[in-house]
Amino acid sequence: MAAIGMGPDVLVLVSFGFVFLVAGATWFMLYWLFQRVYGRKLKYETPVKEDLAFCGMEPPSEDVMIPVTEVMTSVLSRAVSRWYRAIKEGAAVRFVQDWYFYLIAMLVILLSVGVALGW
């Protein structure tokens, strides 16, 4: 049992080195080698080979993609629906949108920093 201590900056570099090493080994052993030995020789041609998986149906020609960000925001907004409604429709949004709210916020931050640093 031994532990090699080093500075955080050196450890970041060392750990990145090991990430690259293991990534290379993974790619070589689990992908390249198997494909070289066996996988690349297999060729099964079928007209639907390059089609999207679509419940066994033929994928429509128009764009059927769903924006990932919309799904994410929809899920999050439904999860915190009360807060979301309060921010979107309530008084908070009118206050936050007001331009001088930002100036007040900046002033408060400046004052806090000033007090903290003893200006």
Next chain:
Amino acid sequence: MEAWINTLITLVIEALIFPGFMFIMGMIIFTQWWWRKAAARMAYRRGPTRTGPAGILQPLADFLKLLAKEDIRHSLMLRRLPVLITSFAVGAIITVLLFTPLSPVALWSPYDIVIVMYLLLWVAVSIALYGLSAPNPYTNLGVGRYLALLTVSEPALFAAFLVPTIVAAGINPATQYSLYWTIMNAASLWTSGLVNAAVMAVAAVAAFFAILGVMTVKPFDFPEAEGEIYWGMFTEYGGPRLALGFFVAFAEKIVLPMLYVMLYLGGAAPFSFADNYVLAFVAVLLKYLAVFTLIALIDTMMPRYRPDQGIRFMIKYAITPATIALIFAVAALTL
């Protein structure tokens, strides 16, 4: 110079063999068999029986079958990125183990818990990118749900994993917020006063829910939602690309519960890595197996949450207690 080269060779062997790549590979085969047997027992089935003694080699057979298949990609799928991303994710998750006492020669630095968290986040982001590399309506739905889940479960995991390092630094400042030394002092985290024990208990509950979320285990498996949105993030994958994606997901199911055991369940207690490495390793492995079995049973018993339900649960029972525990841990350290 010679000593330096010997250390480097030892570290490379650790990364590639034990507790690195080969060890994780063996653990994936064993734990997947164990998971399938546990799930089968719950459902009055027998699980895998045919390949190897008691079917233990079935996951290996499944894995080899996928690896040796033709590498098929649809017209919109990125050519190299999924393979690269998953390889690097395997590298990141295995490197985490080099920071723990499971490595006979471990790496550490002050505040290395931040590097560990970065590597864990790298794995989660890689899984999302892996899904995005194969556009499909179902995949996009899965990735959107997964990103929403990560938004709440990753901060909870990080806050909860910070707590033991802060408590350890309070007990023994020489630990310096390092994962290695926190684990070496893991048994004392629960026995160093009532406040620390209470903070650890709250963080332990939060961390358990957070790892369920990050690993997308039921009831938080809505990003995959097999049968509902096809297979979510994995919909378009098959053959070697699916095998690599599975490798990352299954490796996460080994490393995260193992970190949980080492941080929250007393590490190697009643043994110590410093006194007897073999017994300490066996103790960690047995505790890990208990936690893993619990997770497998939860996955088998629980129905799936709706995405918004799952996220609300995470906010209530993972983020909130983890944040409270973090605040109390910092307060106990500074006061």
